[in-house]
Amino acid sequence: MNEILKLENVVKCYESLRAVDGVSLSIKEGSVIGLIGPNGSGKSTLFNVISGLDRANEGKIWFRGIRIENLPPHKIFSLGLVKSFQDPRLFLGMTVLDNMLVPPKGQKGESPVIAPLHSKWRDQEIALATKASELLEKLLLKGLHKTLSAEISGGQMKLLEMGRTLMAEPRMLLLDEPTAGVAPKLARDIFERLLKLREEFNLTLFIIEHRLEVLFDYVEYVYVMHRGKILAEGKPDDILDNKVVAEVYLGG
Amino acid sequence: MLDWIAGSLLRSILVGSIYTLMALGLTLTLSVVRLPNFAHAELITIGAYVAVLSSLVSSDISLALLLAFMVTALVAFSCHRLVYRPLSNRGATMYTLVLASFALGLVLRYIILLWASPTGYLQIRPLIPQRVIGVIGSTVILDIFVWSLPTAFVLVVLLHLLLSRTKIGKMMRSVANNITLAQITGINVGRIQDVSWLLAGGLAGVAGALWAILYYASPYVGWFALLSVFAAVVLGGLTSFSGTIVGGFIVGLSENLVMDLLNRSFGVEFTYKPVIPFALIIIVLLVRPKGLVGLLPRAKLLTRSSTKVGG
Amino acid sequence: MPDPLLSACVSFLSYFGIFAILSLSLNLEYGFGGQPNFGKVAFYATGAFVAGVVASRLMPIIADVTPFDPFSPEGTMQRISITQNNPCAALLTFLAALLLAALVSGVFGYLVSYPAIRIREEWFLAMVLLVTGEILRVVVRSYQPIVNGYNGVLIPNPFGWLKDSDQISLAYMIVILAIAVSIYLYINRLVNSPFGRLLKSMRDDQIAAMSLGKDLVRVRGQVLIIGSALAGLAGVLYAYYSGYVNPDDFIPIRTFDVWVMVVLGGLANNKGVLLGAVIMTAIDRGTQILAIQLQTIGGITELNYLRYIIVGILMLVILMFKQRGIIPERPVRTPAYEVVEGE
Numbered sequence: 010m011n012e013i014l015k016l017e018n019v020v021k022c023y024e025s026l027r028a029v030d031g032v033s034l035s036i037k038e039g040s041v042i043g044l045i046g047p048n049g050s051g052k053s054t055l056f057n058v059i060s061g062l063d064r065a066n067e068g069k070i071w072f073r074g075i076r077i078e079n080l081p082p083h084k085i086f087s088l089g090l091v092k093s094f095q096d097p098r099l100f101l102g103m104t105v106l107d108n109m110l111v112p113p114k115g116q117k118g119e120s121p122v123i124a125p126l127h128s129k130w131r132d133q134e135i136a137l138a139t140k141a142s143e144l145l146e147k148l149l150l151k152g153l154h155k156t157l158s159a160e161i162s163g164g165q166m167k168l169l170e171m172g173r174t175l176m177a178e179p180r181m182l183l184l185d186e187p188t189a190g191v192a193p194k195l196a197r198d199i200f201e202r203l204l205k206l207r208e209e210f211n212l213t214l215f216i217i218e219h220r221l222e223v224l225f226d227y228v229e230y231v232y233v234m235h236r237g238k239i240l241a242e243g244k245p246d247d248i249l250d251n252k253v254v255a256e257v258y259l260g261g
Numbered sequence: 262m263l264d265w266i267a268g269s270l271l272r273s274i275l276v277g278s279i280y281t282l283m284a285l286g287l288t289l290t291l292s293v294v295r296l297p298n299f300a301h302a303e304l305i306t307i308g309a310y311v312a313v314l315s316s317l318v319s320s321d322i323s324l325a326l327l328l329a330f331m332v333t334a335l336v337a338f339s340c341h342r343l344v345y346r347p348l349s350n351r352g353a354t355m356y357t358l359v360l361a362s363f364a365l366g367l368v369l370r371y372i373i374l375l376w377a378s379p380t381g382y383l384q385i386r387p388l389i390p391q392r393v394i395g396v397i398g399s400t401v402i403l404d405i406f407v408w409s410l411p412t413a414f415v416l417v418v419l420l421h422l423l424l425s426r427t428k429i430g431k432m433m434r435s436v437a438n439n440i441t442l443a444q445i446t447g448i449n450v451g452r453i454q455d456v457s458w459l460l461a462g463g464l465a466g467v468a469g470a471l472w473a474i475l476y477y478a479s480p481y482v483g484w485f486a487l488l489s490v491f492a493a494v495v496l497g498g499l500t501s502f503s504g505t506i507v508g509g510f511i512v513g514l515s516e517n518l519v520m521d522l523l524n525r526s527f528g529v530e531f532t533y534k535p536v537i538p539f540a541l542i543i544i545v546l547l548v549r550p551k552g553l554v555g556l557l558p559r560a561k562l563l564t565r566s567s568t569k570v571g572g
Numbered sequence: 573m574p575d576p577l578l579s580a581c582v583s584f585l586s587y588f589g590i591f592a593i594l595s596l597s598l599n600l601e602y603g604f605g606g607q608p609n610f611g612k613v614a615f616y617a618t619g620a621f622v623a624g625v626v627a628s629r630l631m632p633i634i635a636d637v638t639p640f641d642p643f644s645p646e647g648t649m650q651r652i653s654i655t656q657n658n659p660c661a662a663l664l665t666f667l668a669a670l671l672l673a674a675l676v677s678g679v680f681g682y683l684v685s686y687p688a689i690r691i692r693e694e695w696f697l698a699m700v701l702l703v704t705g706e707i708l709r710v711v712v713r714s715y716q717p718i719v720n721g722y723n724g725v726l727i728p729n730p731f732g733w734l735k736d737s738d739q740i741s742l743a744y745m746i747v748i749l750a751i752a753v754s755i756y757l758y759i760n761r762l763v764n765s766p767f768g769r770l771l772k773s774m775r776d777d778q779i780a781a782m783s784l785g786k787d788l789v790r791v792r793g794q795v796l797i798i799g800s801a802l803a804g805l806a807g808v809l810y811a812y813y814s815g816y817v818n819p820d821d822f823i824p825i826r827t828f829d830v831w832v833m834v835v836l837g838g839l840a841n842n843k844g845v846l847l848g849a850v851i852m853t854a855i856d857r858g859t860q861i862l863a864i865q866l867q868t869i870g871g872i873t874e875l876n877y878l879r880y881i882i883v884g885i886l887m888l889v890i891l892m893f894k895q896r897g898i899i900p901e902r903p904v905r906t907p908a909y910e911v912v913e914g915e
Contacts, residue, residue, distance in 0.1 A: 083787045094780070124767035127761065131907055
């Protein structure tokens with residue numbers, strides 16, 4: 010298996026605080042990797058830096074062999090690296106269907122020159138709509154396509170967020186607490202769905218999660234962050250046995 | 262030859278100090294209330310006219326300044342309570358608030374115009390006799406010069422002390438830094454906002470009064486100054502207290518010293534003066550959008566995480 | 573004998589057409605794209621100034637006569653006589669003004685916003701555009717060669733060769749409305765497309781849009797170019813309608829008028845902003861007529877101030893009670909909905 014994401018000594022500072030302090034890691038294509046750590050350890054910041062929303066102060070990042078640490082978010086996205094948000098950041102002024110149709114890349118109709126000429130992008134639009142329709146069905150959101158995304162329930166919003174991310178045809182997903190705020194049964198459900206989608210679309214998943222009991226059942230490898238550094242890494246069982254980690258979680 | 266430089270420099274510092282006062286009010290609302298207040302210009306104008314009206318009663322400058330502070334603070338506070346806060350409570354987006362401030366500014370300006378036009382106050386100087394203290398080159402030094410700089414200085418220092426030493430100042434800084442955190446720690450954000458508006462208004466009012474005494478009062482006084490004020494704020498990095506102070510003086514210098522230079526050396530006419538602050542803004546945005554933040558050695562008192570460049 | 577009702581209607585519809593174009597352009601920028609353009613008047617003015625320049629300098633060239641100094645009485649007379657005797661030259665000049673204005677305004681819009689486009693906070697852009705409007709006015713006012721400074725320049729109506737003043741106004745009104753309708757259709761096609769979705773995504777959540785791969789800096793530039801070009805067109809139409817180009821016409825309140833139309837009528841709803849345009853035209857024309865009637869009682873200027881105050885308060889009221897306007901927004905209408913609903 011190829012390496013899909015590699016970080017070398019990434020540092021991100023905010024004023025005097027080193028939120029990410031020399032993080033190095035390597036992730037193989039197709040794997041499911043977890044990222045855990047107490048609050049404030051820098052996990053979300055790390056994801057922000059990888060996805061381009063923030064710029065690293067030091068360090069190198071490779072995605073599919075390409076250096077990305079200086080690229081703007083939209084370029085990183087077009088390479089196939091997509092980050093989803095902890096709280097769903099939906100486009101609240103748009104319907105569920107419109108939300109789904111925003112991410113796909115290379116839409117001809119997105120150029121203002123071509124947009125008024127409906128015949129030029131009609132076919133592409135229909136193809137995308139078909140795909141969106143199938144996904145919506147899988148996510149049990151089919152009947153809501155005309156509803157404003159602001160008006161659906163919290164759980165449905167999370168599903169829509171996921172659907173939207175998938176419409177982007179990502180190669181790798183950075184998931185920031187995908188099960189935050191949902192009931193435990195739904196949490197497992199979400200993970201099951203994630204894994205199925207991963208198989209179907211050959212995704213690599215890098216997941217920040219606090220629900221360790223759920224996460225550890227699904228991931229192959231875990232990185233533990235503490236105060237901006239990688240404290241420990243290994244298979245879930247090894248991490249569970251790791252005394253330092255336990256201390257950090259219970260003591261810190 | 263060089264004596265025009267001295268006069269020009271003096272005017273630069275004078276005008277710079279007034280711009281600083283005007284700009285600090287804007288910085289205050291920007292950082293604590295997170296509102297770019299487009300009606301700030303009108304607060305300045307109100308201060309100017311209060312000075313004029315006060316001068317009808319007494320030619321005491323300190324009275325004029327005090328009244329200007331109080332009246333304008335009250336107006337700013339009313340704007341907040343009558344318009345901005347109700348809108349906020351109804352879930353207004355930031356742009357709604359900005360639009361509202363724009364609308365409010367226009368309403369205030371035209372009310373002033375409506376009042377000033379028939380009463381003949383369209384362009385009027387306060388009846389505060391100015392004694393000539395001296396002459397440098399072609400610049401005549403009046404009383405007001407002696408008032409303006411120390412007043413500005415005192416107010417800036419008081420503001421600084423307020424923000425750094427007092428309890429309320431510390432609360433204002435926490436709200437500016439992180440509003441959710443401030444709320445969690447039990448700070449009454451509403452009260453802090455009230456105080457900020459009072460201060461912002463007061464500062465703008467005093468600045469307007471000084472301006473009126475120095476030049477004249479008109480319904481457009483604040484509006485014309487807004488460009489320069491905005492330039493000062495942008496230079497200073499939007500939410501930086503010390504940055505704004507430096508920014509105010511840089512704008513003052515550019516508009517006077519540099520303009521005089523351009524006029525004498527290249528024959529550029531004074532009608533083009535407004536282009537200078539505009540050019541400053543464009544240059545800052547192109548070269549260093551964060552402004553002077555980071556270049557100044559002193560601690561910034563009111564900063565939040567700075568403007569992030571997108572794309 | 574000019575029929576007062578007819579001329580009132582023609583005047584109303586002409587203004588409506590111009591306001592409609594302006595409000596559609598702002599709706600595109602702000603209602604759909606979330607970019608608060610507080611400097612609409614700058615591009616409106618640019619269009620008018622271009623019309624002034626084209627009419628005063630280009631017209632003699634098109635008519636193949638030796639030009640006088642465009643700002644002298646001879647120059648003015650020459651323009652009038654060309655319009656009255658040479659329909660081709662008159663109309664060609666008008667066309668040239670339209671095309672050139674759209675181009676110049678569009679480019680100007682891009683240039684001015686360029687420094688602020690990369691800044692995430694959109695009201696930076698708003699402020700820059702606001703002050704641009706004023707600076708433009710100050711510069712054009714002082715720099716004679718453009719439209720003769722604060723004196724302004726006279727440009728005759730492109731239908732001057734019709735001789736009958738009723739016919740002239742009617743013909744010109746038809747042109748304004750034709751252009752307005754075309755722009756309405758164009759904008760509708762433009763926003764009911766992936767581009768429209770893109771604009772809304774930028775408006776609703778910049779960060780999410782960026783993480784989903786959208787190059788927002790480019791989109792902002794695009795929408796501002798289009799919006800500015802359209803405003804420029806409106807400026808030309810206004811310049812020829814009033815027959816006179818004067819920098820002092822283009823004060824900040826004009827920008828505000830457009831905002832009222834858009835916010836009142838309905839953000840991101842083109843039919844809504846047309847409604848807003850109708851209402852504003854009514855207020856505008858209404859107060860003008862009232863002012864003329866009341867000329868004996870108080871000056872016209874005071875009535876204008878009152879009108880602006882009322883419009884300002886109207887805006888505050890709308891914002892307080894119906895933030896997004898009278899008519900609500902609709903989903904982006906693309907074939908996608910047919911597909912999903914068809915299954």
